[in-house]
Amino acid sequence: MSFDQIAWLPLCAGVTGVGLVLSFLLLRRRGAAAGLRGAAWSLLPLAAYLTGALPALWQVGTAVVGFFAGLVLSPLVWAGVAVTALSAVLFLVSGVLRRRGSPAPAAAGPSVTAKPGAAASAGAAGAAGALPGSRSQPQPQPQPRAGKAAPAAKPAADDDFSDIEAILKRRGIG
Known part of the structure; x- marks a missing residue:
């Protein structure tokens, strides 16, 4: 059915009339707010016809x-x-x-087992050596303290469980 085949004025006026009757019933049963809201909705079809918005x-x-x-x-x-x-x-x-934290491919960056300071100093030395006329000076490595022995480097897999091991040791488990 096309737009021109429908008699819009009687349809819109009828929907508005039924809506206003229902709004009056809402006014009596649920109060003024519900009745006024129903009347507002009921007037929209007639307004759409009269403004040409249909x-x-x-x-x-x-x-x-x-x-x-x-x-x-x-x-x-x-x-x-x-x-x-x-x-x-x-x-x-x-x-x-x-x-x-899925591991990145090996070619993407420094290996997981490399020392953290090694990658930074290698990057700084590489950047300084890349500039023409600049001299590459080796960075002094921090010396371990004489009183304490440096702990042995743990494999990367143990790093994931170090926190858990510390908690278990504090509680006297394991």
Whole structure:
């Protein structure tokens, strides 16, 4: 049915009339606030007809209905929805993997077992040596204190459990 085939004035006036009757009943049962709100909603169809907004509302309504009908009935659209869902799942999985701290490839940076100061001093020496006319001076390495022996470097896997081991030792477990 097209827009021109509908008698809009009687339809809008009828919907407004029924709405006003229901608004009067709301006024008596639930109070003035509910009745006035119902009357406001009831006057909108007649206002849309009188202002000439009905053709625009008709076009919007048919466009929305056509979009959703095409969405539900088109296998191509459902394939797009599936690809979108797959993309969302991949984003979520990558976020979980980032939080867990998955190891980076070896070529991406210094190794996990390297000393933290070694990478910084190597980067500074490399940057200074790269400039023309600059002299590379070795950075003095911090000396361990004479009173205490330096603890042996633990493997990277033990770093994950060091906090847990400390807690267990404090509580006298293990």
